[in-house]
Amino acid sequence: MTLDATLEQIDHGLDASLDRLLSFLRIPSISTDPAYAGETRKAAEWLRDQLRDLGAEAELRETPGHPMVTGRTGGPGRSILFYGHYDVQPVDPLELWDSAPFEPVVEAGADGRVIRARGASDDKGQLMTFVEACRAWKAVHGNLPGNITFLFEGEEESGSPSLIPFLEAHKDELTCDLALICDTALYRDGQPGIVTQLRGLLGEEIIIRAADRDLHSGSFGGIAANPIHVLTRILAGLRDETGRVTLPGFYDGVPQLDPVLAAQWDGLGFDAEGFLGAVGLAQPAGEQAYTPLEQIWSRPTAEINGIRGGYAGAGFKTVLPAEAAAKISFRLVGQQDPHRLREIFRDWVRAQVPPDCSVEFHEHGASPASQMRIDDPAFEQARQALGAEWPEEAVFIGAGGSIPIAGYFQSILGMDTILAGFARHNDQIHSPNEKYDVESFHRGIRSWARILDAISGA
Amino acid sequence: MTLDATLEQIDHGLDASLDRLLSFLRIPSISTDPAYAGETRKAAEWLRDQLRDLGAEAELRETPGHPMVTGRTGGPGRSILFYGHYDVQPVDPLELWDSAPFEPVVEAGADGRVIRARGASDDKGQLMTFVEACRAWKAVHGNLPGNITFLFEGEEESGSPSLIPFLEAHKDELTCDLALICDTALYRDGQPGIVTQLRGLLGEEIIIRAADRDLHSGSFGGIAANPIHVLTRILAGLRDETGRVTLPGFYDGVPQLDPVLAAQWDGLGFDAEGFLGAVGLAQPAGEQAYTPLEQIWSRPTAEINGIRGGYAGAGFKTVLPAEAAAKISFRLVGQQDPHRLREIFRDWVRAQVPPDCSVEFHEHGASPASQMRIDDPAFEQARQALGAEWPEEAVFIGAGGSIPIAGYFQSILGMDTILAGFARHNDQIHSPNEKYDVESFHRGIRSWARILDAISGA
Structure with a gap:
């Protein structure tokens, strides 16, 4: 009582x-x-x-x-x-x-x-x-x-x-x-x-640098490396057309969903349409081979959470910036090892940095x-x-x-x-x-x- | 006197x-x-x-x-x-x-x-x-x-x-x-x-929108469209590996350099190494088939001058933003028509916007x-x-x-x-x-x- x-x-x-x-x-x-x-x-x-x-x-x-x-x-x-x-x-x-x-x-x-x-x-x-x-x-x-x-x-x-x-x-x-x-x-x-x-989380920030100062895109456009281009090219390759993350070895340690759990989740009657509709969306945008619940609960992801570079305020500035940066997070499942994936990600980025550019990394958490x-x-x-x-x-x-x-x-x-x-x-x-x-x-x-x-x- | x-x-x-x-x-x-x-x-x-x-x-x-x-x-x-x-x-x-x-x-x-x-x-x-x-x-x-x-x-x-x-x-x-x-x-x-x-100039701003609000990448990561991904994928395709702009018809009206002018320019003894070295660069990053002077004087370009999306401040925010935006400028030469290219660019972007996303354009100047x-x-x-x-x-x-x-x-x-x-x-x-x-x-x-x-x- x-x-x-x-x-x-x-x-x-x-x-x-x-x-x-x-x-x-x-x-x-x-x-x-x-x-x-x-x-x-x-x-x-x-x-x-x-x-x-x-x-x-x-x-x-x-x-x-x-x-x-x-x-x-x-x-x-x-x-x-x-x-x-x-x-x-x-x-x-x-x-x-x-x-x-x-x-x-x-x-x-x-x-x-x-x-x-x-x-x-x-x-x-x-x-x-x-x-x-x-x-x-x-x-x-x-x-x-x-x-x-x-x-x-x-x-x-x-x-x-x-x-x-x-x-x-x-x-x-x-x-x-x-x-x-x-x-x-x-x-x-x-x-x-x-x-x-x-899901676990791996957070990474990358900063791409080229010239040692911001440049005028009239004087230097076409001849100077543009860090925003470099950054967008790298980030665009992070996922393929089907939503699959392209990092080598990324899916090591990702289990297939246990059939018993799969049956339980099916029983939940998850309303993907309602879930997405509540925020103005209509279509699951993740890996097309998996159910909506798997996309949010049991599949790993790569998401760009922030990006900056050059002049993005009101009006227009014809600048080639000295640097551009992005923050990226990976949601991890099963036995994916965040520390190993951090190194894989960094190697993968480094391999794509062209001449005249450099890359700097900052870590923002790693948990399985x-x-x-x-x-x-x-x-x-x-x-x-x-x-x-x-x-x-x-x-x-x-x-x-x-x-x-x-x-x-x-x-x-x-x-x-x-x-x-x-x-x-x-x-x-x-x-x-x-x-x-x-x-x-x-x-x-x-x-x-x-x-x-x-x-x-x- | x-x-x-x-x-x-x-x-x-x-x-x-x-x-x-x-x-x-x-x-x-x-x-x-x-x-x-x-x-x-x-x-x-x-x-x-x-x-x-x-x-x-x-x-x-x-x-x-x-x-x-x-x-x-x-x-x-x-x-x-x-x-x-x-x-x-x-x-x-x-x-x-x-x-x-x-x-x-x-x-x-x-x-x-x-x-x-x-x-x-x-x-x-x-x-x-x-x-x-x-x-x-x-x-x-x-x-x-x-x-x-x-x-x-x-x-x-x-x-x-x-x-x-x-x-x-x-x-x-x-x-x-x-x-x-x-x-x-x-x-x-x-x-x-x-x-x-x-060179002439065409300035464009594009804003990609997805959900009607910022989302948590834990709850929605993997299932919700991410406008930064969409934007980077589009922008990454703007130039190919050789520095050539990929927009269809972009090079219509671009003349080959007049041989007399080419000879004059050769006579100038342009010091590309010194020009780039002064800003911390070493290699011409533009179209590889053209001389450095052509890259800056007589060849058209596409440059991303600014990009923004999500949280790019100090620390980290696991957000899937509602929108992402970029400012892009094209340097134009010869008879390239900025108004026609604006339409070509917009059509090219629109064709790449996936379901659940929309695009808005703002113009920032057009001069031949x-x-x-x-x-x-x-x-x-x-x-x-x-x-x-x-x-x-x-x-x-x-x-x-x-x-x-x-x-x-x-x-x-x-x-x-x-x-x-x-x-x-x-x-x-x-x-x-x-x-x-x-x-x-x-x-x-x-x-x-x-x-x-x-x-x-x-």
Whole structure:
């Protein structure tokens, strides 16, 4: 019956929970932009204070970049690590936002109220579902269930450079029986999913340089190497006409989909048309030989995420630029080795750089794909707990995104992660007008109370 | 002997001439950026006042964009139109400037003093050589030679949208026996050239759009069309491996080089290695079947001048952008028709836009190549006058750059232009740290006094 009391506490406290989330969203913790370093730290301090409210021993832990926030409650029962990230993506193009990204508002959406702000969904709104569930639990029980450790990172949106060293340096402190992460989406409206496989990520930046200065295309056009041409020629060759990545050996370690899993995924009735239609698209543009779900969950990709070179502002400038640059990410699956692929990619680029040009590389993260061992009973307990909260029963699914930490928890701390999240596919994370449904927030808090009740052994 | 008196006057007045140029350079007249519209107008007013000092009836003439400045002196003798432009290129990347672009300084350069500022060479410093020659002439003679009309434009660096309508509306006022323009470079150090053929220019901007918002490359990578991929694939196909432009019909109207001209150009002893070496390059990157001089003077080109898409700032953002864009210019020769090529280019792009993507085009100027009829004796008179001023005799040359107005003077006003300029190839026009040699400025002023003396019939 104490679960019911906790759920009731959550319902009564929803407005206060929302107020706390809005305070958190007002802090522009853009980790990738050094101009926001101070604000990013403020977000960490804000979270630390939340954990102290829960009775946890909480503190900021310095790293070469943004600090980690940790908290421990101690106590009997199963040991659980909850992870979230308090940093957010940049907001450009700012002109496409309908309201200021760091002045959150709760407003009417197409189907219910939404919280609109950068980070509303990814990951501030989502991580606060767990923190608020704990707050309600404590209000009812006087303390938290099980033995909970909190770990909040401030560099998830900028490649997590401090994460591996931190995990390795604090293995004993951070290793628990199980990890929980709230940074994924509902499988579909009304139906939660637990992600049991995630794609890995390899991030690379290449800068092509030619002349030692920008040149006038009248004086030098036709005779001087143009780095934008060189860059476009290289990038254009990254995928063939069928969507297949052309790097030699790229598909080594990519498994064919297990028939049992394939049958499960078929049973999900994935609506590719609706998924693409929601963002103005109509046709799967990936490898034509694979189903839409495979294209986003179990097939690797190469995507250009950014490109720049020369003058791209208003008007026109007849310049041959000294350099051009692009950022490229690869989503990885199965046993693809990000470090080996980085070298393959760089060799492949170098082989195409013509005379008079040079190339420089910068790395932006490398994490393998990961797969959970769902024979731990907690996975089925969590699935049932979610089903009790939402209109439809929860399903085990794949995810196209990379949550490298789930892989590191396996490889460094030897623990699996239950990835349950309440975002919707129309949350526009990483885009202008990001939002989080109030229903996601509310049911999300209730979901964690149910999961804690089911798995913590309290 | 009055020529000698004028030259002496120029020598004595050099410091005052420099001071006036520095005042002009302090006005940030960046025509392509609407934020500088007010400053651009100030530059026009400043020039108008200079012309009034010369006794010309001078005024600002409104256009839909930046104003024209015109001035007339009347008087007997040959009628001459002098054209220059008072607008300048943008200054980015600002961090590569060693001094502020609009705080001009006169400083020691590698070989003599230089004036350093945006526009020091292109075209403020150059056009002021003519204005200062007139000022000295007037000081000695009391009035200007011949019958001079001045025309200064403020949109040359942004596609000259108002130019053709203005020329057409004021044909009678502007048509003279001959035009003079000072916006070109010395053929080489110590040796001036008169440009008798210029490449034309076609400017195009293409914007590729896919989803109706930026997407997360985790959720959508592999299934959603990526406009940067589409753009790079299209642009990569613009030239083949030999440097040849692949647009169908692109080479229609491109003449083979006349054997007489080819022999003349061979006689120039063009130092391609030195030309490229000065900017950190070593190998001609254009059509391999043509000489370096042909690559820059008589062969057409396709160059990408700018590209943008996704997140290209510090750090990394795993975004699939909603759009990607590029600016492309074609240098044209012979009878290539820019309007026809614009349509060919657009059709060629449209045919490559895949499902779920759209393309938008913006035009940025279209001017054909031009060729002067040098049987007018003024050309040879000017060549000899230049030879008297500089260490080496002047030569008739080609130019890779586009000075569309020289073509319009032919097609609309029926007059040829003597293009004589004193820039050096290391002036870094359109680049950070633009400069103009004090020697170019000084000898440039003296050169115009000599040319006016030779051709004005004074």
